[in-house]
Amino acid sequence: MKPIRSFSDLCAHLARQGRRYRLAVVCGADDSTAQAVMRAVDSGFAEAYFVGRTAEVKQQACVAAAPTEWVHYVDADTDEEAAAAAVRMVGKGEADVLMKGLIHTDTLLRAVLHKEWGILPRGRVLTHIAVAQMESYHKLLFFTDAAVIPYPTQEQRLQQVEYLAQMLHAFGIEEPRLSLIHCAETVSPKFPHTEGYGEICRRAAAGEWGRLVVDGPLDLRTSCDPLTLRVKGIHSPVGGDADALVLPDLETGNLLYKALPLFAAARVAGMLQGTLAPVVLPSRGDSADAKYDSLALATINCR
Amino acid sequence: MKPIRSFSDLCAHLARQGRRYRLAVVCGADDSTAQAVMRAVDSGFAEAYFVGRTAEVKQQACVAAAPTEWVHYVDADTDEEAAAAAVRMVGKGEADVLMKGLIHTDTLLRAVLHKEWGILPRGRVLTHIAVAQMESYHKLLFFTDAAVIPYPTQEQRLQQVEYLAQMLHAFGIEEPRLSLIHCAETVSPKFPHTEGYGEICRRAAAGEWGRLVVDGPLDLRTSCDPLTLRVKGIHSPVGGDADALVLPDLETGNLLYKALPLFAAARVAGMLQGTLAPVVLPSRGDSADAKYDSLALATINCR
Numbered sequence: 001m002k003p004i005r006s007f008s009d010l011c012a013h014l015a016r017q018g019r020r021y022r023l024a025v026v027c028g029a030d031d032s033t034a035q036a037v038m039r040a041v042d043s044g045f046a047e048a049y050f051v052g053r054t055a056e057v058k059q060q061a062c063v064a065a066a067p068t069e070w071v072h073y074v075d076a077d078t079d080e081e082a083a084a085a086a087v088r089m090v091g092k093g094e095a096d097v098l099m100k101g102l103i104h105t106d107t108l109l110r111a112v113l114h115k116e117w118g119i120l121p122r123g124r125v126l127t128h129i130a131v132a133q134m135e136s137y138h139k140l141l142f143f144t145d146a147a148v149i150p151y152p153t154q155e156q157r158l159q160q161v162e163y164l165a166q167m168l169h170a171f172g173i174e175e176p177r178l179s180l181i182h183c184a185e186t187v188s189p190k191f192p193h194t195e196g197y198g199e200i201c202r203r204a205a206a207g208e209w210g211r212l213v214v215d216g217p218l219d220l221r222t223s224c225d226p227l228t229l230r231v232k233g234i235h236s237p238v239g240g241d242a243d244a245l246v247l248p249d250l251e252t253g254n255l256l257y258k259a260l261p262l263f264a265a266a267r268v269a270g271m272l273q274g275t276l277a278p279v280v281l282p283s284r285g286d287s288a289d290a291k292y293d294s295l296a297l298a299t300i301n302c303r
Numbered sequence: 304m305k306p307i308r309s310f311s312d313l314c315a316h317l318a319r320q321g322r323r324y325r326l327a328v329v330c331g332a333d334d335s336t337a338q339a340v341m342r343a344v345d346s347g348f349a350e351a352y353f354v355g356r357t358a359e360v361k362q363q364a365c366v367a368a369a370p371t372e373w374v375h376y377v378d379a380d381t382d383e384e385a386a387a388a389a390v391r392m393v394g395k396g397e398a399d400v401l402m403k404g405l406i407h408t409d410t411l412l413r414a415v416l417h418k419e420w421g422i423l424p425r426g427r428v429l430t431h432i433a434v435a436q437m438e439s440y441h442k443l444l445f446f447t448d449a450a451v452i453p454y455p456t457q458e459q460r461l462q463q464v465e466y467l468a469q470m471l472h473a474f475g476i477e478e479p480r481l482s483l484i485h486c487a488e489t490v491s492p493k494f495p496h497t498e499g500y501g502e503i504c505r506r507a508a509a510g511e512w513g514r515l516v517v518d519g520p521l522d523l524r525t526s527c528d529p530l531t532l533r534v535k536g537i538h539s540p541v542g543g544d545a546d547a548l549v550l551p552d553l554e555t556g557n558l559l560y561k562a563l564p565l566f567a568a569a570r571v572a573g574m575l576q577g578t579l580a581p582v583v584l585p586s587r588g589d590s591a592d593a594k595y596d597s598l599a600l601a602t603i604n605c606r
Contacts, residue, residue, distance in 0.1 A: 136566045147486075150493045183450075183557035190453045191554070220561040221588075231588040248554045251494070254486035255555050256562060258523040263439045263567040285524075285534040
């Protein structure tokens with residue numbers, strides 16, 4: 001497969017596959033969610049299950065205008081009931097992607113993590129992966145974690161690397177380059193997370209996650225700018241050409257996630273990884289375009 | 304005074320003052336340092352003291368081409384001796400700004416922090432302040448700390464706010480707006496630094512740092528984008544129009560410092576605050592322009 005190098009590559013790839021993924025959309029009666037979902041249906045890669053107060057969904061112009069066999073409705077009166085119903089659909093294998101509409105993140109996550117019928121398998125780590133497309137970088141840039149784990153433990157970081165590797169391979173990148181980010185290029189006991197970076201590099205080199213080049217600690221410039229790497233006289237197999245960044249913690253991940261659209265006109269998408277099915281968890285303020293991008297990102301990560 | 308809104312405003316302001324600040328330049332024989340210093344001399348706001356192997360400095364084209372009474376030489380054979388000599392000049396009041404050339408940061412900082420003749424007064428916090436100018440933001444954006452304190456304590460953060468307030472006032476911003484950054488807008492025990500933010504807001508409101516509006520926790524978007532603030536229904540006195548950001552820790556500060564030039568074509572400058580005189584501490588890879596900007600930033604912070 002040819003590598004996917006942009007959001008438009010991604011959507012073209014999904015449309016070409018000829019498979020419709022089943023989306024369980026929780027409380028999707030708001031404009032931007034309904035529009036994003038209908039666009040995915042129209043693009044040919046989605047079949048939508050709107051779960052919630054479906055009478056409101058049917059009133060949305062984009063839904064009412066073009067009735068299709070690929071849209072279904074599951075009624076639920078409260079947000080809690082809608083979240084539970086959608087999560088159970090994923091649990092029973094009746095949906096491939098879970099998507100949040102106009103519902104509190106906490107309410108949806110409580111259902112996702114429910115002890116009896118939740119969809120996070122025991123021992124799996126729930127974490128966030130984002131991807132940015134911007135003119136100032138020559139390819140997509142993936143990073144983790146902008147939304148879930150405050151200060152990842154070494155175990156959690158190892159799973160973040162595994163999820164990233166899976167996603168990069170799903171994007172058709174044969175030998176992805178992954179940077180473990182720190183403010184400098186040296187391990188320091190003042191920054192305990194850097195002390196585990198060596199182990200991650202060794203396990204990657206041993207082939208634990210398939211073809212994958214990992215290096216770190218590296219800072220953002222030595223990760224993404226070959227010139228800086230040369231000026232600093234550093235040798236790194238990532239070569240200043242990173243496909244993905246593992247960030248130290250949630251504060252750094254979130255800062256990058258917010259800085260890139262705000263200051264670098266980046267288009268960003270995000271999703272949760274670790275659950276039985278990918279979870280799309282947009283922000284209230286996201287546009288229909290942003291929600292569509294995140295939906296596409298989640299869909300390509302379906303098994 | 305009219306507020307300084309760009310690097311060119313800053314240099315024009317310094318030139319207009321008609322005062323020459325004495326720069327102690329440690330090991331400044333490399334191209335970019337010598338060029339930055341000579342440009343400051345030519346602009347009329349600097350008098351340079353090159354400390355180190357000065358024969359090499361004199362061979363630099365920009366120095367040899369235009370001999371001037373405003374350039375002086377202090378010979379020292381080793382980097383350690385040069386650092387000690389320059390730091391002692393600051394300690395004796397013979398220099399107003401200390402600038403690092405081609406010397407290891409550690410070597411210079413050891414002299415700055417020397418127990419007997421160092422220039423960090425007891426009880427003062429050494430911290431880094433940066434400023435970015437970019438097309439995607441309507442004014443200069445200051446932030447701290449990109450280079451010195453790994454995880455600031457509440458005491459250290461209070462001094463960071465004090466230094467930022469002094470710098471913003473020096474830039475002629477009458478009532479600067481300062482955001483205390485976090486990934487969300489709520490205080491959380493999972494992120495202990497957020498628990499001190501309320502105290503900082505209260506002390507600012509009580510006038511401890513002069514005219515200064517402080518709010519937090521706010522994320523980067525609610526700090527710098529009024530539209531996001533409105534969509535999220537948040538009321539904040541910063542109003543999505545921050546002049547400065549206090550970042551949670553060194554990893555976040557450093558990430559922003561590196562992301563903005565790399566992805567948002569920002570022009571950034573930085574300096575150390577807390578010492579008897581401002582310290583300019585450029586990276587090896589910085590251009591002459593970047594070093595000049597940092598020099599100007601430090602100079603306006605001289606007493």
